[in-house]
Amino acid sequence: MVSRLFSLLLVVGVFNIPLQAEVPATPQPVALQEVAALIDFSTFPLFGSEPQAQRQKLASQFYQTKGTVSEIAKEIDTALTKRGFQQLPGATVTPEYAAMMYQKSEYHLSLSLFPTGMPGMVSVTLNNLGNVDVGQLPVPADAKPLYVMPTAASYLTENSVDEAKAETHRLLKESGWHDFGDTTVSYFMRKDGVRLQVMVMQAPAQGNKTMIQFSTEQLSSALPVPEKFKRLAYADITTTIDGDCELSEDELFDWYRKALEDRGAKATTEEPVKIDFRRFLIFRSPSHELIELECHTVNDLTRFQLSYKTAAEAQEEDQRADAATEKAMAARKTEADRLKNPEKILVPGFSTATPLKKTPQTMEFTVKSGTAKGMVSRWLTTQKASGWQVESTIDENEVGEYILKMGEKTVDLSFIDPGIIPGQITLKTTKYYQLELQK
Template sequence: MKTVWLPILSVLLFVNGLLAETPPATVDEAAKAIDFSKFKLVNPVEDSTTSCIASQSYRAKGDVDQVTNEISKQLTAAGFKQAEGATITPAYASAVFLKDGFSVSLSIFPSGDNQSVQVALRNHGNVNLEKIVASDKLQKTYALPGSVMYTTKLSPEDARKLIRQELESQKWEWFGDTTVSFFMRQNAVRLQVMVNQSPAQPGTTAIQISSEQLSTELPIPSKATMIQYADINGGMIMDSTQSTPELVADLRQRFEKLKWKSTTDNLVKVGIHDHLIFRNNKEELADCEFFEFDGKSRCKISYQTKEQVDRENALAKKAAMDAEAKSKAAAEIKKVTISPIAGAKVKSKNQISIQTKSGGAAAILKAWLDNMKADGWKLESTVDTPQVAELSLEKDGVKLSITLVDPGFIPGEIEIRADKNCEIIPGR
């Protein structure tokens, strides 16, 4: 693959000229451009893959150049065009691919075992970040697909207020905070806005806005105070100042607006928390768990794709069938015929005992065990002396427990016990 080196400004002009000025993409629109949950893996190392519609990460066998070439071919075949400015070296590869306004980043670096590389593919959505904020108080310093940076003489606090107001005026909604940034979301595109005092320029505030395509579009309550979201599994945790009934009603209305329907009219108690499950026409599932936390109402949403739901249902069905088969097997009485042993008396269907002369139990037991082993039984012993013995025999899933007590001054006793679903039949 040819490596192209260009000044950053040239890259920006080329790339951003291709980005479309369209509304932020929905999940379906993003999946139409590329669905990384179905994108072919290149020589994957087993059990190393995490993927969803908007991203893919895994280890691949091969070196940086080989794997980069293969993935680039696949993206090109899917209609993407590689932007200028790619960097490919033995130490790492970084490239951007464009299609219908969407930008996808590819990064690859060695895993450290000299046999594989780590691959990361990320859809950054279709938002033209150069035009997302328009203010004469901001000076743009650079722009790349998925990222733009500004400087301003405003304080960090005032800059944050300005950016948030600008985005909210364009129908972006608040989507959570970190200690150094805040998030905004519209449809299925999330923006991360980082605002900091520039260490190199006293009195100057640096602003970086980056975009990320999301794989889900789950609703946000109207009075949320905290949002945590993980796109790799679609999970979300939200705190609200609403009471739990108010939060439930609010989310139900917002889910229905997005064409999700609850599977029950009322909350269902699972363990100690209340749950409400929603499904949509794509057969996806959102399990909303409600509980109080730190004086606020909290909702934890566990999201599953149709494939994940089908897989879980199949596992549950198999587990139920296995449990039913095990239950039936346990209910069936197995008749266990054992080798003849002198003096055997039936104490119950699964237990027999033998009394012997003092000092004679060990010889009787040894002769019987030899016959049982000859019949295919496997012997294990915990304690084995002429006075005290604890043994077990096993064959075809049936286990017999044997104890011997013969202290030498009273009659000896041998006891043979089977599982409750077994009936011991002494041979003759």
């Protein structure tokens, strides 16, 4: 929400520098236009009946739809074939599951379908796996292939897990791959917008050998990353990077200002904007893409988050923010009108009560000692007959508290009558209403 408010306030014009210019000391940005021209899953049609999109990005698509696995698989296969993709051998299509691979030029796609827990609903996932042939990636000299496919490969080596991991990482770095985060069991590297996952582990049932596994995926963004990071995570579903780095906040803002402005994206403010303990800087590209950088300091490290939105996504969020702003303004105007002209609530008086005090939202009456309880009971009976709902929180002879409701209208009634002095009855309502005695 904060980011959208920023974008509403800080958006500036359009600039005339290409977004894909080279950025020193970072991976070369992928030619995302080339990927989009091949197939853009953010605009690729959804198949089946009444599809419900849950993710549509450049490189992936996930949705649920009505139909059968085989029918929807056939529809998607036809659409991909028309776009020049060829289905690769080994496809599986059953009523319970479908898995297929496609290729066009050097790019590979994966398609999977399976029924959801809802009757007649099917889950569909399409992923662009990129254009890297993992069978051509460098591996330790003694590594022997266990299986090799264009998008996934596995090798065995006599090296220890630590040795194999270090050697594989060194070879990939020398081949132009850049560190891009890790998990407890694997690490990631990135090159030209393709993310490579590398898993190095003890090979099961392979005589103490070490297994090296590669797999790839095309990313929907190519955001630059400083090399001095300590932790990094990327989610393509949100095209967001978050991590910790050794640069100070100011150094990180300067680094990203240069990196992104070299690509053509321009900061919308001269200085970062601070809200609470976080600082923000927003960039816009010539093609209206939006990049937002947020950071704060945690334990001598700068924790940062860098998010990317396409022009369409940014426009959609701006429209939602505009609609929310208009709704909030309308609500404020409605509230102001209600406060200026509160609706009247007509209430009957109490038979022998004497008015004591009157404001628009309050009425006070004094009654003869010992008569308040009976007078209030008769008054409540009349109000119930008029459609009011009555709840009692205290209902004693000497004191009583009641809440009356009709729609949004609320009236609080209370009385106190100790029996030795005159009793008092009080009516109250909210600021949106005013009390008036029936004549």
